[in-house]
Amino acid sequence: MATHTMIVRSSSSALAASSPLKETLPLFTTRSLTFPRKSSFSRLRLRFFAEKLSQLDSSNGCASLQDSGEHLTEEHDTKEESSTLSITVVGASGDLAKKKIFPALFALFYEGCLPQDFSVFGYARTKLTHEELRVMISRTLTCRIDQRENCVDKMDQFLKRCFYHSGQYNSEDDFAELNTKLNEKEEGKLSNRLYYLSIPPNIFVDVVRCASLRASSVNGWTRVIVEKPFGRDSESSGELTRCLKQYLTEEQIFRIDHYLGKELVENLSVLRFSNLVFEPLWSRNYIRNVQLIFSEDFGTEGRGGYFDQYGIIRDIMQNHLLQILALFAMETPVSLDAEDIRSEKVKVLRSMKPLLLQDMIVGQYKGHSKGGKAYPGYTDDPTVPTNSLTPTFAAAAMFINNARWDGVPFLMKAGKALHTRGAEIRVQFRHVPGNLYKKNFATDLDKATNELVIRVQPDEGIYLRINNKVPGLGMRLDRSDLNLLYRSRYPREIPDAYERLLLDAIEGERRLFIRSDELDAAWDLFTPALKELEHKKIVPELYPYGSRGPVGAHYLASKYNVRWGDLEDA
Numbered sequence: 001m002a003t004h005t006m007i008v009r010s011s012s013s014a015l016a017a018s019s020p021l022k023e024t025l026p027l028f029t030t031r032s033l034t035f036p037r038k039s040s041f042s043r044l045r046l047r048f049f050a051e052k053l054s055q056l057d058s059s060n061g062c063a064s065l066q067d068s069g070e071h072l073t074e075e076h077d078t079k080e081e082s083s084t085l086s087i088t089v090v091g092a093s094g095d096l097a098k099k100k101i102f103p104a105l106f107a108l109f110y111e112g113c114l115p116q117d118f119s120v121f122g123y124a125r126t127k128l129t130h131e132e133l134r135v136m137i138s139r140t141l142t143c144r145i146d147q148r149e150n151c152v153d154k155m156d157q158f159l160k161r162c163f164y165h166s167g168q169y170n171s172e173d174d175f176a177e178l179n180t181k182l183n184e185k186e187e188g189k190l191s192n193r194l195y196y197l198s199i200p201p202n203i204f205v206d207v208v209r210c211a212s213l214r215a216s217s218v219n220g221w222t223r224v225i226v227e228k229p230f231g232r233d234s235e236s237s238g239e240l241t242r243c244l245k246q247y248l249t250e251e252q253i254f255r256i257d258h259y260l261g262k263e264l265v266e267n268l269s270v271l272r273f274s275n276l277v278f279e280p281l282w283s284r285n286y287i288r289n290v291q292l293i294f295s296e297d298f299g300t301e302g303r304g305g306y307f308d309q310y311g312i313i314r315d316i317m318q319n320h321l322l323q324i325l326a327l328f329a330m331e332t333p334v335s336l337d338a339e340d341i342r343s344e345k346v347k348v349l350r351s352m353k354p355l356l357l358q359d360m361i362v363g364q365y366k367g368h369s370k371g372g373k374a375y376p377g378y379t380d381d382p383t384v385p386t387n388s389l390t391p392t393f394a395a396a397a398m399f400i401n402n403a404r405w406d407g408v409p410f411l412m413k414a415g416k417a418l419h420t421r422g423a424e425i426r427v428q429f430r431h432v433p434g435n436l437y438k439k440n441f442a443t444d445l446d447k448a449t450n451e452l453v454i455r456v457q458p459d460e461g462i463y464l465r466i467n468n469k470v471p472g473l474g475m476r477l478d479r480s481d482l483n484l485l486y487r488s489r490y491p492r493e494i495p496d497a498y499e500r501l502l503l504d505a506i507e508g509e510r511r512l513f514i515r516s517d518e519l520d521a522a523w524d525l526f527t528p529a530l531k532e533l534e535h536k537k538i539v540p541e542l543y544p545y546g547s548r549g550p551v552g553a554h555y556l557a558s559k560y561n562v563r564w565g566d567l568e569d570a
């Protein structure tokens with residue numbers, strides 16, 4: 001087996017000449033330990049060894065990279081010591097950059113997860129000075145991490161590493177200027193460059209072309225994180241992939257689905273594959289249905305222009321919920337390597353039947369007054385056409401045609417402007433055959449089935465609904481929860497999904513990013529129904545802002561003999 005030695009998370013590169021931007025496998029070196037050549041799981045490996053060496057940082061489990069070389073190895077990789085990381089946030093003036101990306105970068109810096117020598121560049125058309133960018137960023141940085149010490153100092157240190165370059169997204173010259181500024185900061189060292197495309201999708205290709213031709217690293221790796229949406233359907237997504245691949249190799253493209261970076265979604269495989277009590281039950285033999293539920297208690301506020309082009313199915317179902325479904329339903333991967341996991345997910349997606357129009361319902365929220373307050377309808381948003389048919393709610397029933405899941409409905413439900421905010425996976429189990437306690441449940445045996453709930457957010461937790469005897473002399477049964485509430489069990493704050501994903505991209509870990517064949521398979525499942533919906537101009541069922549959504553969702557579920565678990569809970 002090919003091996004190479006490891007210095008803690010040091011990475012260097014050889015050149016991949018086939019594309020203007022270069023991506024290479026990180027090299028790992030250590031004197032005493034050898035590993036398979038694959039680069040995956042370097043962070044986990046690092047943690048493992050860091051733990052072994054009692055050097056683990058006391059924070060979120062990320063051993064300090066800023067001084068890891070000194071602590072963990074005797075051998076110094078001179079290349080690593082003289083390498084730099086430049087992270088360019090393209091679309092730095094935008095909502096996502098301010099809300100998520102800069103704060104996540106700061107959190108990584110605070111946690112010691114960024115290399116010693118790094119700089120962050122903001123790039124957008126808006127004219128800003130470095131100082132103005134820093135002021136803008138500083139408004140969204142918080143010392144949230146356990147109210148730890150010296151946060152303000154850390155913020156200052158971080159902000160000093162932040163710079164701004166104003167330019168057009170389709171101007172090679174502007175990117176050449178960015179390149180000059182990056183070179184200045186990199187001071188001739190081995191430079192690794194990460195671009196985060198936090199911009200509308202219609203300019204992805206322009207940016208990738210300009211960055212690749214004029215501002216890619218000449219001696220290290222260059223990677224590009226691409227935000228969703230990856231197209232509107234199979235054709236446009238395929239076209240986007242083809243265009244990106246004129247300038248990037250697949251290894252350089254990190255298609256982000258931030259739900260994959262959420263703690264409870266990450267935990268899904270651990271729960272299933274490392275607990276004997278779950279894996280044997282994970283099939284049609286014991287599971288009656290699986291529900292993937294997303295809800296938001298606010299509307300499209302401020303994002304109506306974007307949203308109206310896409311709708312809830314493309315915004316949430318085709319990516320976030322389907323990714324969770326694939327992780328949930330996949331067969332055991334050969335290993336935890338990114339390619340093994342992604343290959344298993346693709347198999348699930350390819351085993352699924354494309355969604356049929358009769359297996360979905362769509363809704364749109366309308367204005368509603370409650371407690372003297374008026375909540376606007378979707379089409380009241382000035383950026384949304386008044387006659388828009390775009391769904392802000394959808395429910396769908398999907399099936400996996402394989403031996404494990406044949407006949408099991410996977411129900412999805414996603415909506416904006418509902419009564420609550422949450423995301424959860426609900427697994428409803430079959431009835432106990434010949435249940436001795438049948439009579440204790442009156443006629444509603446469904447009420448007696450077990451349910452496993454993985455609450456992705458908020459109040460992250462996992463609970464298993466069981467039947468239990470109410471203490472006392474009689475024989476009364478009760479439904480109770482075996483409850484793992486993260487807040488009680490793990491008082492430490494859970495890192496934001498973007499922190500995990502940014503760190504993974506820096507490390508070259510692709511497990512939580514979407515491979516192009518996964519994307520193709522995902523679009524193939526939704527494109528026919530989306531087209532039909534638009535072609536037939538299906539009118540969405542209206543539901544009041546702040547309600548539980550359209551009743552059509554219940555009819556859909558009952559068609560498959562299912563009741564939505566979240567409503568039973570309420």
Ligand SMILES: NC(=O)C1=CN([C@@H]2O[C@H](COP(=O)(O)OP(=O)(O)OC[C@H]3O[C@@H](n4cnc5c(N)ncnc54)[C@H](OP(=O)(O)O)[C@@H]3O)[C@@H](O)[C@H]2O)C=CC1
Nearest residue numbers: 091093094095096097124125126198199200201227228229
């Ligand atoms: N916001 C969110 O919560 C989420 C966003 N995303 C995705 O992330 C990406 C960025 O989102 P978000 O920050 O909300 O987007 P914004 O609409 O805020 O756009 C980001 C920046 O891009 C530039 N821009 C906006 N519209 C155009 C245009 N038509 N042509 C050229 N430049 C434009 C603007 O910068 P300037 O004018 O200074 O150049 C703007 O500040 C999108 O792909 C979005 O779908 C994904 C998940 C959640």
Ligand SMILES: O=C1O[C@H](COP(=O)(O)O)[C@@H](O)[C@H](O)[C@H]1O
Nearest residue numbers: 228258296303315316320423457
């Ligand atoms: O991708 C998206 O996700 C957000 C919800 O993300 P969350 O992490 O806050 O749950 C959603 O609001 C947005 O419409 C969508 O584009």
